[in-house]
Amino acid sequence: MALDGITVAGMVRELSVLLTDARINKIAQPENDELLITFKGSNRTQIRLLMSASASLPFIYRTETNKQGPLTAPNFCMLLRKHIGNGKITRVWQPGLERIIHFEIEHYDDLGDLRKKQLILELMGKHSNLIFCDEKNTIIDSIKHISAQTSSVREVLPGRNYFIPNTQEKLDPLHTSEEEFISHVFSRPMPLSRALYTSYTGISPVIAEELCHRASLESDQSAGSIPKLGQIHLYRIFAHMMEDVTEGNFSPNIIYDGSRTPVEFSPFHLSMYEDCEFEDCPSFSSMLEQFFAMRNTVTRIRQKSQDLRRIVGTALDRTRKKYDLQLRQLKDTEKRETYRIYGELLHTYGYSAAPGDKSLTALNYYTNEEIAIPLDPTLTAQENAKRYFDKYTKLKRTYEALTELTLETKADLDQLESIQTFLDLALSEEDLVQVKEELMDAGYIRRRYTGKKVKITSRPFHYRSCDGYDIYVGKNNFQNDELTFKFASGNDWWFHAKGAPGSHVVVKTRGEELPDSTFEDAARLAAYYSKNRSSSKVEIDYIEKKHVKKPNGAKPGFVVYYTNYSMTIEPDISRIELVD
Numbered sequence: 001m002a003l004d005g006i007t008v009a010g011m012v013r014e015l016s017v018l019l020t021d022a023r024i025n026k027i028a029q030p031e032n033d034e035l036l037i038t039f040k041g042s043n044r045t046q047i048r049l050l051m052s053a054s055a056s057l058p059f060i061y062r063t064e065t066n067k068q069g070p071l072t073a074p075n076f077c078m079l080l081r082k083h084i085g086n087g088k089i090t091r092v093w094q095p096g097l098e099r100i101i102h103f104e105i106e107h108y109d110d111l112g113d114l115r116k117k118q119l120i121l122e123l124m125g126k127h128s129n130l131i132f133c134d135e136k137n138t139i140i141d142s143i144k145h146i147s148a149q150t151s152s153v154r155e156v157l158p159g160r161n162y163f164i165p166n167t168q169e170k171l172d173p174l175h176t177s178e179e180e181f182i183s184h185v186f187s188r189p190m191p192l193s194r195a196l197y198t199s200y201t202g203i204s205p206v207i208a209e210e211l212c213h214r215a216s217l218e219s220d221q222s223a224g225s226i227p228k229l230g231q232i233h234l235y236r237i238f239a240h241m242m243e244d245v246t247e248g249n250f251s252p253n254i255i256y257d258g259s260r261t262p263v264e265f266s267p268f269h270l271s272m273y274e275d276c277e278f279e280d281c282p283s284f285s286s287m288l289e290q291f292f293a294m295r296n297t298v299t300r301i302r303q304k305s306q307d308l309r310r311i312v313g314t315a316l317d318r319t320r321k322k323y324d325l326q327l328r329q330l331k332d333t334e335k336r337e338t339y340r341i342y343g344e345l346l347h348t349y350g351y352s353a354a355p356g357d358k359s360l361t362a363l364n365y366y367t368n369e370e371i372a373i374p375l376d377p378t379l380t381a382q383e384n385a386k387r388y389f390d391k392y393t394k395l396k397r398t399y400e401a402l403t404e405l406t407l408e409t410k411a412d413l414d415q416l417e418s419i420q421t422f423l424d425l426a427l428s429e430e431d432l433v434q435v436k437e438e439l440m441d442a443g444y445i446r447r448r449y450t451g452k453k454v455k456i457t458s459r460p461f462h463y464r465s466c467d468g469y470d471i472y473v474g475k476n477n478f479q480n481d482e483l484t485f486k487f488a489s490g491n492d493w494w495f496h497a498k499g500a501p502g503s504h505v506v507v508k509t510r511g512e513e514l515p516d517s518t519f520e521d522a523a524r525l526a527a528y529y530s531k532n533r534s535s536s537k538v539e540i541d542y543i544e545k546k547h548v549k550k551p552n553g554a555k556p557g558f559v560v561y562y563t564n565y566s567m568t569i570e571p572d573i574s575r576i577e578l579v580d
Contacts, residue, residue, distance in 0.1 A: 003058065003123045003288075005097030005173075005202015006241075010250040010267045011060060011284045012101055015049075016092040018062065022047060024087045024105070028069035029077035033143060035130060036067050039089070050289075051121050051130065053143050058128035059292045060101065060121060062285035076143050080132060083107065083140070084117055096172050097202025097245075098164060099123040120162065129156060137162045173200040173242050181235045186223050193219035196238075206264060211238055213272040241268070252287040254279045256574065265291045277574065305423050305432055308439065312423065315444050316416045323409045330402045336395035341366065342373050343388035350381030415442065415477070415555040418501035421531045422476045425503070430458040434476045438556055462579040463525060465518040470508045470579075473529050477557030480504040481550070484559065490546035493519070495526040498539040498566065502530025504557070506545065520569060527571035537568050 003011075019039060025046070026038035033054045039047040050067070051060040069077070087107035094101055103119040117140075120131040130143040139160050146156035153165045171184060188195040196208035212219040215234040217226065226234070244250070245267075255264045256277045263276060265287050281287035302309075341364065346353075349362040356377045364371040375384050419435055426432055433456060440447045460483055461473040472487065474480035480503065484494060488506045493514060495505040505526040507518060519542065527538035543564040550559050 003060075003099060004204035004207060005094075005099055006204075006207060006245055007265070007267050007284065007288075008094055008099050008101060008123060009097060009202070009245055010248070010252065011288070012092055012094040013248050013250075014284050015062075015101070018047060019049075019089045019092055019103075022089050024084055024089075027077055027080045027085065028067070029074045029143075030067040030069045032074070033128075033130075034067075035077070035080075035143070036069070053121070053123075053128040053130045055126040055128060057292065057295060058123045058125065059288055060123070061288035061292065062283075063289050076130075076132075076141055079141050080119070083132070084119070087117070090116070095164060097174060097200075099202065100164065131156060131162060133162045170201040171199060173203060173238070174246060176200070176242075178232070178235050178239075181238065182231050185234075186226055186231050188223050190223060191220045192217060192223045192226065195223035206266070206270070207241075210266075210268070210270050210272055211241065244268070250284070252281045252284050254281060254287060254291055262291050262294050301426050301428065301432070304429055305426060305435075308432065308436060309420075309423055311439060311444055312416055312420050316413070316420065319409060319413045319416060323406065323413055326402055326406045326409055330399065330406060333395045333399040333402065336392050336399060339388045339392040339395065341371075343385045343392060345371070345373060346381050346385035346388065350385060353381040355380075411555050411558065412442075414501065414558065417531070418477055418557055421501040422503075425475065425529055428458070431475050434458060434478045438477055441556075461525075461529075463521070463573075464577045464579050465507070465521040466575070467515050467518045469510070469514060469518045471518075471522050471525060471576075472506045472508070473525050474503045474505075474557075477555070480557040484545065484548055485550060488545040490544065492545045493522065493542055494545045494548050495522045495540055495542040497526055497530035497532055498541045500531045500538075502526065502532075504559075505529070519567070521576050523567055523569045524571060524573050525576065527569055528573045530571075533571045536570060538571055539566060539568050541566055 018041075022039040022041045024037060025040045026036075028036045028038075030036055031052070031054075034050065034052045037049045037051075039049065041047055048063050048066065049060070050063045052058055073081070084105045084107050087105040089103060090106045091104040092101065093104070099122065101121045101123070103121075105117045105119060107115055107117065109115045116135045118133045118135075118137075120133060122129045122131065129146070132140045132142065134140055139156060139158055139162050141158050142156045144156065146154070148155050154163065156162075171180065176184075184199050185192075185195045188199070190198070193205060193208040193212050196211060197203045197205050209219050211234065214237050215230065217230055217234060250267045251269055252267055253265070253269060254262050255266065255270065255273045256279065257263050264270065264273065267284070269278065281290065345362045345364065346360070348365075349360065352362075353360045353375065357375055358377050359375055360373045360381070361370055362373060363369070373384075375381070376387065379387065415438075419438060422435055423432075426435070436445065439445045458475055458479070460475060460479050463471040463473065465471055472483055474483045483506050484504050488494065489508075491511065492509050493507040495507070496502060503526065505522050507514060507522045523540040523542065526540050526542075527533065527535075530538065532538045541561070541564045543561050547563060548559050548561050
């Protein structure tokens with residue numbers, strides 16, 4: 001879920017205790033839309049606060065990790081250092097349940113006079129921003145400049161007055177009566193959950209769904225159709241949640257799906273996710289750092305791999321069109337045998353055709369059935385036979401050429417689909433290096449010779465099964481080949497998702513017979529690291545490595561095997577230990 005007003009309220013309460021009277025020690029801007037501020041607490045403890053105004057992933061949390069900024073600090077960072085480089089936090093607050101955090105900072109100016117400034121973080125999706133204001137709420141600068149051409153609601157430029165735009169006329173959920181709640185929510189002709197989050201500030205769609213679930217009401221039911229008792233019941237649950245917000249009764253947690261992928265974070269336990277795995281967090285900072293670190297990694301890697309994705313996507317579109325055209329042309333050659341039979345039968349029975357006949361009925365000695373052969377009335381039977389043999393010869397040559405071409409095109413298509421899958425599985429920039437190398441080798445990217453050999457630091461995933469056996473998972477086609485044909489021994493077991501691009505998974509047997517649970521762990525990994533990872537069940541082929549072969553000239557990662565075992569399993573790797 002995005003940061004909503006309730007989560008921000010919990011974060012503000014936490015930061016208020018942590019930062020009040022703390023002094024700013026360092027200010028860095030590691031990304032265009034990020035600030036990393038280091039504080040010194042009253043007991044000389046160091047506190048790092050990372051905040052982002054990213055349009056796709058705005059966040060704020062305390063972190064122990066230091067991020068290096070650019071060699072030349074951006075203008076906004078330099079401005080903050082000049083004004084509040086040694087400032088003291090006097091107050092951290094949130095207006096209502098808005099997704100806004102105000103940091104009130106006290107400092108001395110150049111003349112030695114005591115001044116107050118405000119650093120305001122707005123966590124509003126694509127409208128997120130970091131704004132620096134003076135004591136009169138005049139904007140000094142912001143990390144993003146918003147002109148009148150960009151927004152007709154509010155300019156965010158130096159010299160403009162800072163205010164919160166009231167465009168949706170939402171109510172304050174912390175100060176609402178039962179009558180106001182009922183009249184405002186249940187008079188709206190829309191689904192109940194939407195009526196909730198569009199009526200009140202700080203209520204996200206996820207929290208709205210949770211309120212409906214706790215009240216045993218259908219979230220997609222029309223708000224106007226809820227009976228009076230249901231309305232009162234929903235209000236009481238709503239009021240109880242707002243009471244928890246006011247009193248700070250939070251229980252920050254992260255919700256994971258079966259593949260240990262973070263689905264949501266929440267300030268409360270969400271009963272509607274009762275079938276998922278919950279991880280309680282000691283603080284909002286730890287919750288948000290853990291969640292956004294995972295999501296931020298994926299987002300950044302997707303940005304870094306954007307050019308590769310575009311190249312692969314373009315090549316895939318062209319290759320699919322080429323393959324479809326070749327298959328249609330190949331289908332057109334299916335008539336070749338019919339033309340050959342027409343020619344042979346005309347050689348045999350052509351003497352019975354009279355000049356000007358448009359067809360000849362003859363016995364097909366291959367099927368012992370009569371067949372009608374179309375004729376060109378302007379040609380003799382022998383000339384018609386020659387015309388059919390010429391068509392047969394042409395289609396035969398086309399068939400032979402297309403058979404080979406379609407196999408090559410299908411191999412190209414399979415390779416591109418596997419590269420696309422590995423781009424989705426990439427977790428770091430190092431994982432992209434070999435993928436780019438493969439695209440260069442295949443001719444999709446022009447290789448620039450710099451004289452330096454590309455340094456490969458990415459290594460296969462190393463897991464350990466519940467029984468203590470080592471399992472290795474390739475991150476790309478080059479690693480798949482290395483795992484299968486250089487690293488694995490003949491009696492090691494090899495796993496792969498059936499009929500889908502994905503990783504080769506190798507289990508080192510140590511010369512022992514594997515228990516069933518290790519087979520299942522390896523199959524889960526093969527399912528998870530495949531194109532079908534989003535399916536509830538994935539079919540997996542597994543076989544001893546000695547039976548896996550690589551044809552001469554085959555694309556990277558492509559193998560063949562003729563006898564294998566199969567199992568169907570869910571792609572849940574949450575209980576498998578990742579070693580490194």
